[in-house]
Each structure stands twice: as structure tokens, then as C-alpha cells.
Amino acid sequence: MKRLVVALKSNPTPWTDLLARSLPGHEIVPSFEALDGRPADYVLTGKPGPGVLDAIPGLKVVFSVNAGIEALLAEGVVPPHLPIVRMVDPGLRDGMLEWVLAQVLAWHRNLFLYREQDQRRDWRQLTERLAFERTVLVLGAGELGGPIARALAGLGFATRVWSRSGADIPGVTSFAGRARLVEAATGADAVVNLLPLTPDTTDLVGRAVFDAMNPGGLLVNGGRGATVVDADLIAALDAGRLSMAALDVFRTEPLPADHPFWAHPRVHVYPHVAALTHPRTAVPVVVENLLGFEAGKPLRHVVDRARGY
Ligand code: NDP
Numbered sequence: 001m002k003r004l005v006v007a008l009k010s011n012p013t014p015w016t017d018l019l020a021r022s023l024p025g026h027e028i029v030p031s032f033e034a035l036d037g038r039p040a041d042y043v044l045t046g047k048p049g050p051g052v053l054d055a056i057p058g059l060k061v062v063f064s065v066n067a068g069i070e071a072l073l074a075e076g077v078v079p080p081h082l083p084i085v086r087m088v089d090p091g092l093r094d095g096m097l098e099w100v101l102a103q104v105l106a107w108h109r110n111l112f113l114y115r116e117q118d119q120r121r122d123w124r125q126l127t128e129r130l131a132f133e134r135t136v137l138v139l140g141a142g143e144l145g146g147p148i149a150r151a152l153a154g155l156g157f158a159t160r161v162w163s164r165s166g167a168d169i170p171g172v173t174s175f176a177g178r179a180r181l182v183e184a185a186t187g188a189d190a191v192v193n194l195l196p197l198t199p200d201t202t203d204l205v206g207r208a209v210f211d212a213m214n215p216g217g218l219l220v221n222g223g224r225g226a227t228v229v230d231a232d233l234i235a236a237l238d239a240g241r242l243s244m245a246a247l248d249v250f251r252t253e254p255l256p257a258d259h260p261f262w263a264h265p266r267v268h269v270y271p272h273v274a275a276l277t278h279p280r281t282a283v284p285v286v287v288e289n290l291l292g293f294e295a296g297k298p299l300r301h302v303v304d305r306a307r308g309y
């Protein structure tokens with residue numbers, strides 16, 4: 001009987017119950033401890049410690065519970081011969097789409113400013129702009145960034161995407177490669193980060209990007225915290241280059257209590273909730289991939305370790 005270990009920091013029961021129903025003929029083990037030294041074929045996990053996977057005999061595939069897999073690529077975590085399959089889940093995609101659109105629309109329609117006015121009983125109509133008068137740049141055109149760019153274009157925003165290899169999305173202007181990042185940001189009113197964290201994307205969004213944007217802009221970060229240079233972001237907000245930042249991800253999580261983002265009036269802090277992996281949408285994806293693998297098909301969504309995502 002094949003064995004799948006589910007090792008999560010949250011309660012594994014919703015996962016193990018669904019997996020057990022979907023994978024008859026497989027033993028579902030609810031933690032590394034419960035495996036108790038026995039061999040296993042697969043693990044579904046987020047951040048195992050170094051050496052933990054090395055100690056499991058027979059492992060064939062590591063399924064990540066997260067879309068972002070930088071923790072699995074850390075030294076000594078996943079033995080080099082094992083494929084890592086990242087999470088590509090319609091629930092994650094839809095959750096991120098909703099969260100990003102909520103931020104962009106709230107900023108575009110001045111909802112946060114009207115909320116402040118309402119608390120002061122201040123009846124004043126602010127200048128409104130039409131969607132086509134705003135340019136939004138999405139960094140990353142993958143499983144999450146692609147649908148978001150499509151949706152923003154569908155709402156009428158002048159939409160751009162920036163990625164490594166370029167994207168072909170109807171109605172969206174595409175830029176590719178590091179050399180074109182500042183060009184892509186030039187004249188943007190909002191920048192939405194949905195890049196994975198790799199050596200190439202660390203500290204990527206900083207002063208050069210903010211200076212290229214139109215004044216009074218928006219930064220939305222749903223990707224990873226270390227892609228944005230915190231000090232440059234605060235300087236851009238203080239100088240009015242940006243009028244709002246909606247941040248779901250941070251260099252250190254939970255965000256330390258003394259971090260200046262907490263107190264900044266133009267920073268909206270979210271506790272890494274933009275898109276959550278729900279077992280009811282994620283389990284069918286894992287099961288289809290795993291059964292396909294057992295039937296001899298190539299695994300889908302395998303991480304390219306050289307690229308880092
Ligand atoms: P994908 O791998 O599908 O897409 C990644 C995109 O980033 C691709 O378009 C890729 O370009 C681009 N990219 C990667 N490296 C570079 C680079 N050096 N220069 C330019 N473009 C680059 O990832 P997903 O869309 O599924 O997820 C993106 C990230 O979102 C995850 O890695 C994770 O960090 C984050 N995330 C956050 C969540 C949250 O709740 N806050 C939830 C889920 C994910 P190309 O198309 O050329 O390959």
C-alpha cells in the first residue's frame with residue numbers, strides 16, 4: 001500500500017479525511033511523527049525542518065501545500081533527487097484575485113479616504129478617475145498574476161504585466177526581463193507584486209520602481225515580503241510618491257510589533273491571508289497529479305530548482 005504523509009502546521013484532519021476518501025488503497029499518515037520510521041511514497045507539507053525528509057525511506061514526490069516554495073528550496077530541506085510539486089489550486093487563484101481586486105478598487109474609488117472622512121463627519125466629494133485613466137502593472141504573469149491582469153484589463157484599467165519570459169494576455173501590455181522593469185513601471189499608478197521569492201526577485205521593488213511610478217500610487221504585495229525594500233517603501237509613502245500600500249506578506253512573519261508598517265497611516269497590513277489553500281479545492285488537484293504519476297504520466301507543476309520557482 002502506498003503511503004502519503006500529511007505534515008502541516010494547521011490541523012491536518014480536513015486534509016487527511018478528504019485524501020483518505022479520494023485515495024483508496026493509500027495510507028494517509030497525519031504527521032511525520034505518526035510515520036514512526038516507516039517508509040512513505042509522498043509527503044504533502046509546507047516547511048519541514050532540514051534533514052526530516054532525508055530520514056524517510058522510499059520518498060518519490062514532495063507535494064507543497066503552498067504556491068510559494070522558497071522554504072522547500074532552503075539548504076538541506078528537500079533532497080536534490082526529489083521532485084517538488086508546487087500548489088496550483090483554483091481556490092488560491094480565486095482568493096488572490098478577490099484580494100487584489102479589493103485593494104485596487106478600494107484605492108481607485110477612494111474607499112479608505114471616504115472611511116476616514118466618514119469618521120470625521122466630513123461630507124466632501126474627492127476627485128474620481130475612470131479605470132482607463134489608471135495604469136496598473138502586475139509583476140508576475142503566472143497562475144496568480146495572469147488571471148489578475150486579465151481581470152484588471154476586463155475592468156478597463158490600462159494593464160501591464162512584467163515577467164521573466166513575457167506573457168500573451170489579450171488587452172494587456174507585456175514586458176519581459178530585468179532590463180525592462182523600470183520601463184514597465186514608468187507611468188504606472190498601481191503596482192501589484194505576485195512574483196515568487198528567488199535570488200532574482202529579492203529586493204526587486206524599491207526606489208527605482210517607486211520613482212518611475214506616477215505620484216500618489218498604490219503598491220499591493222501579495223507575493224513575498226522580501227521582494228519589496230521596506231525602507232524604500234516607507235520613504236516613497238512619506239514623500240507622497242505612493243498614497244497607499246496593501247501588504248499581505250513580510251520579510252518576517254508575523255510582522256514584528258515594532259515594525260514601522262504597523263503604525264504607518266498609509267500602510268494596510270494583512271496577516272498573510274490574501275489567498276489560503278483550502279483542502280476542498282486543493283485536494284482534488286493533488287489527487288489528480290498523484291494518480292497521474294502512478295499511472296505513468298509526467299507530474300504537473302514541478303518546481304524548476306535552477307529558476308527557483
Ligand atoms: P507562478 O510560478 O505561476 O508565476 C510566477 C511568475 O513570476 C511567472 O510569470 C514568472 O515569469 C514570474 N517571475 C519569476 N521570476 C521572475 C523574475 N526573476 N523576473 C521576472 N518575472 C519572474 O507563481 P504563482 O502565480 O502561482 O504564485 C506567485 C507567488 O505568489 C508565489 O510564489 C507565492 O510567493 C505568492 N503567494 C502568496 C500567497 C498569499 O496568500 N499571499 C498565496 C499564494 C501564493 P515566467 O512567466 O516567465 O515564468
Ligand code: OXD
Nearest residue numbers: 065066067068069275
Ligand atoms: C502560498 C502562500 O505560497 O500561502 O501558498 O503564501
